[in-house]
Amino acid sequence: MRSSLLFCFSVWIAVFSHGQDSSVQMENTGAIRIMQLRRDGPTRVRYPDALPSLLELMNERSLANFDPDPLFIESLADERLFEHPVLYVNCDELPNFDFSSEENEALRRYMTLGGFVYLDAGIKASFLGTDLGHSYAAWEERAEVRQWFEQLFPDQPFTPLPRNHEIFRTFYKGLPGNEYLRLEEDQKRLPDTVLTFVEQEKWPQGTYSMVGIKVNDRLACVASPICAMGWGRDEFGAWIPPISFRVRESAEDFDETLQVASFAGQTYEVTREDGLKDEIYLVPGNRPLWVKEPTGRWRIFKYYSGEEISNYAHSFYARLGMNVFLYALLN
Amino acid sequence: MMGARVMPLVFAMGLSKLVYSQDVISPVSIEGNQTDNNQTEVTLPAMRSSIDNTLNQASQKLKSSKVEERVGAAKLLGKYANAQVSLLLIGALDDSSELVRRAVMVSLVEHFNNGAPIYEQALVEKIFSKIGDPDVEVRRETSALIPRLIPGLMRSGMERIQVNGRSILRSVPGKLRQDLQDLANQALIDPDSIVRQNVLKHHFSLRFQMESQTFVRLLGDKDVSVLLVALDQARMYAAQSGTYDQMEALTKHSDVGVRAKLARTVLSLGRSFPQYRKILRILTNDPVDEVATLSAVDLARLGERVSNQMIDRIIAYLSKAKGLFGKAESLFYSLSALGSDAKRIYTALLEHPSASMRSQAWVRHLTLSEGWKNASSWRYALQDRDIKVRKAVLSLLRGRVEQINRNDLTNLIKSRHVEVRSFASELLLVAEKEVVKECFFDLLIDEDSLVRSTTLRALAKIQADGWVDLHARSLKDKDYAIQRAAMDGLLGDHKVGLPALLKYLRQYPAERISALARRELQQMGINP
Numbered sequence: 001m002r003s004s005l006l007f008c009f010s011v012w013i014a015v016f017s018h019g020q021d022s023s024v025q026m027e028n029t030g031a032i033r034i035m036q037l038r039r040d041g042p043t044r045v046r047y048p049d050a051l052p053s054l055l056e057l058m059n060e061r062s063l064a065n066f067d068p069d070p071l072f073i074e075s076l077a078d079e080r081l082f083e084h085p086v087l088y089v090n091c092d093e094l095p096n097f098d099f100s101s102e103e104n105e106a107l108r109r110y111m112t113l114g115g116f117v118y119l120d121a122g123i124k125a126s127f128l129g130t131d132l133g134h135s136y137a138a139w140e141e142r143a144e145v146r147q148w149f150e151q152l153f154p155d156q157p158f159t160p161l162p163r164n165h166e167i168f169r170t171f172y173k174g175l176p177g178n179e180y181l182r183l184e185e186d187q188k189r190l191p192d193t194v195l196t197f198v199e200q201e202k203w204p205q206g207t208y209s210m211v212g213i214k215v216n217d218r219l220a221c222v223a224s225p226i227c228a229m230g231w232g233r234d235e236f237g238a239w240i241p242p243i244s245f246r247v248r249e250s251a252e253d254f255d256e257t258l259q260v261a262s263f264a265g266q267t268y269e270v271t272r273e274d275g276l277k278d279e280i281y282l283v284p285g286n287r288p289l290w291v292k293e294p295t296g297r298w299r300i301f302k303y304y305s306g307e308e309i310s311n312y313a314h315s316f317y318a319r320l321g322m323n324v325f326l327y328a329l330l331n
Numbered sequence: 332m333m334g335a336r337v338m339p340l341v342f343a344m345g346l347s348k349l350v351y352s353q354d355v356i357s358p359v360s361i362e363g364n365q366t367d368n369n370q371t372e373v374t375l376p377a378m379r380s381s382i383d384n385t386l387n388q389a390s391q392k393l394k395s396s397k398v399e400e401r402v403g404a405a406k407l408l409g410k411y412a413n414a415q416v417s418l419l420l421i422g423a424l425d426d427s428s429e430l431v432r433r434a435v436m437v438s439l440v441e442h443f444n445n446g447a448p449i450y451e452q453a454l455v456e457k458i459f460s461k462i463g464d465p466d467v468e469v470r471r472e473t474s475a476l477i478p479r480l481i482p483g484l485m486r487s488g489m490e491r492i493q494v495n496g497r498s499i500l501r502s503v504p505g506k507l508r509q510d511l512q513d514l515a516n517q518a519l520i521d522p523d524s525i526v527r528q529n530v531l532k533h534h535f536s537l538r539f540q541m542e543s544q545t546f547v548r549l550l551g552d553k554d555v556s557v558l559l560v561a562l563d564q565a566r567m568y569a570a571q572s573g574t575y576d577q578m579e580a581l582t583k584h585s586d587v588g589v590r591a592k593l594a595r596t597v598l599s600l601g602r603s604f605p606q607y608r609k610i611l612r613i614l615t616n617d618p619v620d621e622v623a624t625l626s627a628v629d630l631a632r633l634g635e636r637v638s639n640q641m642i643d644r645i646i647a648y649l650s651k652a653k654g655l656f657g658k659a660e661s662l663f664y665s666l667s668a669l670g671s672d673a674k675r676i677y678t679a680l681l682e683h684p685s686a687s688m689r690s691q692a693w694v695r696h697l698t699l700s701e702g703w704k705n706a707s708s709w710r711y712a713l714q715d716r717d718i719k720v721r722k723a724v725l726s727l728l729r730g731r732v733e734q735i736n737r738n739d740l741t742n743l744i745k746s747r748h749v750e751v752r753s754f755a756s757e758l759l760l761v762a763e764k765e766v767v768k769e770c771f772f773d774l775l776i777d778e779d780s781l782v783r784s785t786t787l788r789a790l791a792k793i794q795a796d797g798w799v800d801l802h803a804r805s806l807k808d809k810d811y812a813i814q815r816a817a818m819d820g821l822l823g824d825h826k827v828g829l830p831a832l833l834k835y836l837r838q839y840p841a842e843r844i845s846a847l848a849r850r851e852l853q854q855m856g857i858n859p
Contacts, residue, residue, distance in 0.1 A: 030684075031653060031684065052654070052656045053656075055653075056653065056656060059653060066653075067653055067654060067684075067685065068653045068654045068656050069653070069654035069655070069656070069685050069686060069687050182554075182555060182556075183524070183554075184524070184553065184554070187523065187524060187525075188467055188468070188471075188523065191433065191468045191471075192468070193433075235591070235658050235660075235661055236559060236588040236589075236591055236592045236595075237586075237587075237588035238556070238559060238588075249406060251399060251400075251402055251403025251406055251407075252397070252399035252400060252403060253392070253399075253400060253403050254403055254407075257388070257389075257403065257407060258407070260378065260379055260380045260385075261379065261380065261385045261407060261410075262379060262380055262381060262382040262384070262385040262386075262411070263379055286445075289410050290410070300406050300407065300409075300410070302406060302409065302437055302438075302441070303437075303440075303441060303444065304437065305440070305475060306471055306472070306475040306525060306529075307475070307525050307528055307529065307556065308471065308525050311556075
């Protein structure tokens, strides 16, 4: 089994070359099938078209050859786990994080033998609760994921991936431009404040908040906030479903105004990328209102929706998803 | 004037009632970035001002001479969703700074999203008028808000008229004000494609019809998204001059998605406007297989015959498809329109690399050929490497297979797949007595309890020789599923089954299955 996995990886490494504009070279070795863990239980499949759409997109945009039909497995003890190199898990679609010792052992062996696990929605702010329609990027895995993987690799905690990690530029580099978005050159990509925030803080150089676990010096598992919401396309190529942006905005007097502005909710302390803490103001169950940053600056959360926002978000997530899956095969 | 009309409503709602956010999950996904984690509740800072103070200060700042202050106030007011605050924001919609107008529009959208929609017609009309704002961001926000504005914009009313000297009231349907309709018409040719797309998408709900040349222009829009929306609206303008010609011109569009959408649109139009079928015929010569084949199948749906050559092309296209997704899926599920002509396609797809394609091909193939009548038709499907295929075929076969010969049954029994062996057990019901006699033992000693229990149930049903003894012995099996199957079998036969079960209960009153058996017997009126 070990030899077969290693053989597969050597083939994949041989067939891909990376770089934004370079064509990926691939031998006709048959389609690569991505596995998806989908357990029985009281859960809602929110983005059923996401992974197939992304796999199809990868086939369109690169010379990679993915089977757009994911192989669904219900249990990690499924013997087919060891026949395919990448396991995708949408943590929001798991009814719970209860795995038998047999399953955990299988996953540990899988990762040790070269398998790659992508935990989508493996990062999720707890104050979002069960609301699957929101994401809030963080730099730490969700508590359930941490407890799960502590059983597998007690000495290997998740660590944040740096912004310059290769995973963010495996195939695409940077943020989508007008040409990629199929916009005329003179068309406005995003509202000014949104574009500035996206480029400087939200997704600088096309990066995102991700944490990972290394096994034998190889990145064997990554967790990210939910990305699948950005992968779906309908049969004519239009993105589905719509996505909105949450943007931090400032104003000249917010430092004074927001300190005393009327507020009837709760505050939550959250850890940032730099390890410092933000203080988020929100009414539980609703969208965050504003934030006091550790520098003492106050900023307000504004929400933007519309075709251009949604198309941009989808393009970013699709590019990011491609980078992750192609990285998984290359490494 | 406008303000005076709505102020009583504002005060009636009260100033202290704050709604921060809607109670339901937004239909759109919200993406946010920036840090979080280790969320722990902390105590609120003291000394916050009252809602009245906050709103008063913000409303003062909204009149400030400094743009930054006005922007900040507009952003803050978005967090207090109520009618009074909405009114303040609407009052700032004509601010000289586009930064303020943008902030105001975003905050108004926040109000709509957070449970404070505006229905007052005059106010909604004021918001809608920003569709003609010089700033593109304001126009975009306004156009995206149209679906939320429509209830207010389209409010119907009453008017008093004189009929034969009598004064009567009659209803007046909601209608977009003429000047606003002019703005909307102008927005349909806005330089920004997002604005064009949004207004085009919702213009029907705004209850106005654009001029045919405007629609034709949109059908030729350089932005694909606008074009796709225009195709969605084509039915309303199908009979107008120029529409057909422009749609025919789209058969040469460089984007495959547009041509595929054209095919789908024309299928719908072809039912009401037969001349549009010509476009489908043109598309059958499209260089891209998926467009050509989709068009051919659409023509078949309209009653036209598909040539053998085209069927070959459909086979070629679906054989190359990676799986049953997207256009391949649409095409596949449309094949039923071909009737028996589709047989050849399904047969060709039985060896497709995609499991989803194979499974559906097998199901369609067996359905069209009534393949369940002959085991040679479905035998290979049950040897498929993918459980999805086997399960799909088994679902079709169950209850339909009427006979099975020795060889076929033996082959099924030898299968390495549990569900196939279990199916073999079920087929004992339709096998000849001699065949059952020869084969049932192999199934009874199967390693899987599902196969064994199914076999027991089948043997009870057909009352094979020695079944009572077999079931009585099976009551002692360690596997509860086997015990249960044995019990059910014996319960079903009053003459010999029940006495055997009663005998067992007398001998083994404390066994796991005994309690259930007693309950079942009591329900049948037998007191063991």
